[in-house]
Amino acid sequence: MSENQASRRSLTGIAGIVAVATLISKVFGLVREQVVAAAFGVGPVANAYAFAYIIPGFLLILLGGINGPFHSALVSVLSRRDKSEAAPLVETVTTLVTGLLLLVTIVLVILAPFFIDLVAPGLATSAEGEEVRLIAIRQLRIMAPMAILAGLIGIGFGTLNASDQYWLPGISPLFSSLAVIGSLGILALSLGGDLLNPEYARLGGMVLAGGTLFGALLQWLVQLYAQARSRLGTFRPRFELSNPGVQEVLRIMGPATLSSGMLHINVYTDLFFASYIANAAAALKYANHIALTPLGIISNMILVPMLPVFSRLAAPENWEELKTRIRQGLLLCALTMLPLTAILVTLSTPIVRLIYQRYAFDEAASDIVAPVLMAYGLGMFFYLGRDILVRVFYALGDGNTPFRISLINIFINAGLDFFLINLFQTPGLVFATIGVNLISMVIMLWVLNNRLNGLPLLHWSKIIAFLFIGTVFAGIGSWGISQLWELWLGYDNLILQIGQIVFPSLVAFSIFFLIASWLKLPELNILIERVKSKVKR
Structure with a gap:
């Protein structure tokens, strides 16, 4: 076996591990949301939690997420060093990060009312909103230590991935979901299983926040145990600031954290406006989890294998093939996302x-x-198309262009939120995000067209436009079958409810891919092969 073949097989194996781990974590994340919805609906507790989780959740995604700045910095540095150098480096970085984030935690606890008023000023404008505000303040104080845990989880992700351990980091978010489910379940049992008991709602907000904190703690402890077993560092103070590896990690970590943070500001902007609409924050949270479950799984199937491909084709002599791969990524995105749009x-x-x-x-x-x-x-x-194009820029060694576009998008998103929320209420916030992603794609394609000596944008646009037409017909077929099902059979039990989704979905997929097959796209064959390989595994 050649080295390239071995490398490609290794990448395929890694992609498979990440995809399976993501699938399991996403499914349990959705189950967690089902439990929260059953307990609190779209009432004050759920809305308060959406606002209270903004800052801890931001830190968890930013610092503790896969491909986050902590993860990326440690992987890039540790992968080029001997394993014996890992423990001192990791422990020193852990000490510095823990000290800094401890200060952040203290600030969050003391200034919790200020931060809730900052991210959700609309809560103070009504009696109902004031109830949500008070719950959110208490929840934020409980979850404040997640600032420290976010950094530690990010360090664990990077350290374990650098030593070729992917399964445990990928599956670790599962523990967070289980902690929330378990804590709410214990509270329900203590109250006789009555989720409609007013006492459940009164105590549930604090239990929900406590379960979230405990889940993050479990996620970190599992990683720490794996680190210690692999001799990659433990949780103990160390101050080897002169260590070249530590200095390199810090040099990478700072700018990367700033750049990644800009991408999340739009989320705060949306929730800022959502605070003026009753139940909007909870509605966004519940709908977002449904949409992100298939999106997260499919994006891993597309993005993980394509990232190294883009990187290998970054040299000018390979740009013609890079253009083909960009088209491939965008059309795979269309072939997977547009049927989901119809559904x-x-x-x-x-x-x-x-x-x-x-x-x-x-x-x-x-x-x-x-x-x-x-x-x-x-x-x-x-959403996914923008992510694909961002990865192309990273492969070309250009992180500045996506960063500048993100800066511009902050103002565009705020403007769109302001206008669209008046027209469409809560869905208007989502439409604003769609507008931002569409503008980002247009700008990035224009820049790539100039940089890569021309892209066949008109040809690509015709293909995608045809697929959009297929989406419309697929949606009409899906809607028609769903209406007939509801008219003739109803949805009075679980089987009928499942049937009302499964059969129209099959019709939508059939119509869409029948229309797509007329284009004889090689990307459709690639998608079919990838699905077959996943099923065989």
């Missing part, structure tokens, strides 16, 4: 009803969340 837009109400509607999450809550899910469905292609 989420036309079946949003049955999907929300099946996943969430029970106990405190009633039919009125479904009516609030379903239009938001429909809006998310419309943006699936643009």
Whole structure:
């Protein structure tokens, strides 16, 4: 076996591990949201949690996520050093990060009212909002130590990945979901299993925040145990600041953290405006989890194998093949995301009803969340398409262009939020995000067209436009079957509810891929082969 073949096989294996781990974590994450929805619906506790989680969740994604700045810095440095150098480096970085984030935690606890008013000023404008505000302040104080845990989790991700350990870091978010599910389950059992008990709502907000904190702690402890077993460092103070590896990690970590943080500001902007609409924050959270479950799984199938391919083709002599690979990435994105668009837009109400509607999450809550899910469905292609183009820039060694576009998008997103929220209420916030992603794609394609000596943009646009037409017909077919199902059979039990989603979805996929097959796209064959390989495994 040649070295390149071995490398490609290794990358395929890594992609498979990451995809399976992501699938398991996403499924349990959705189950966690089902439990939260059943317990609190779209009421004050769920809305308060959405606001209280903004800063801890931001830090967890930014610092503790795969491909985050801590992860990327440690992987890039440790992968070029002997394993014996890892422990002193990791322990020193851990000591510095823990000290800094301890200060952040103290500030969050003391100034929790200020931060809640900063991210959700609309809560103070009504009596109902004031109740949500007070719950959110208490929840933020409970979850404040997640600032420290976020950094430690990011360090664990990077350290373990640098030593070719992918399964445990990928699966570790599962422990966070289990902690939340378990804590709410214990509270329910202590109250006799009655989720509609007012006492459950009163105590549940604090238990929800405590379970989230405990879940992050479990996620870190599992990684720490693996680090210690692999002799990659433990949790003990160390101050080897003159260590060249430590200095290199810090040099990479600072700018990367700033750049990554800019991408999350749009989330805060959306929730800033959402604070002025009753139940909007909870609706965004519930709908977002449904949309991100398939999106996260499929994006790993597309992005993970393509990243090294883009990097290998960064030299000018390989740009013709790079253009082919960019087209391949965008069309694979269209072929996977557009059928989901047809399904989420036309079946949003049955999907929300099946996943969430029970106990405190009633039919009125479904009516609030379903239009938001429909809006998310419309943006699936643009969300993933933007991610693909960002990776092309990274492969070309250009992180500045995506960063500058992100800066511009902050102002565009705020403007779109302001106008669209008045027209569409909560779905308008999602439409604003779609607009930002669409603008980003247009700008990045224009820059790449100039940099790579021309792209066949008109040809690509015709193909994608044809696939959009296929999406419309697929959506019409899906909607028609769903309406007939509801008219003739109803949705009075779980089997009928599942059937109302499964059969229209099959119709949507069939129509879409029948239309797509007329184009004889090589990307369609690639997609079919990838699906077959996953099924065989």
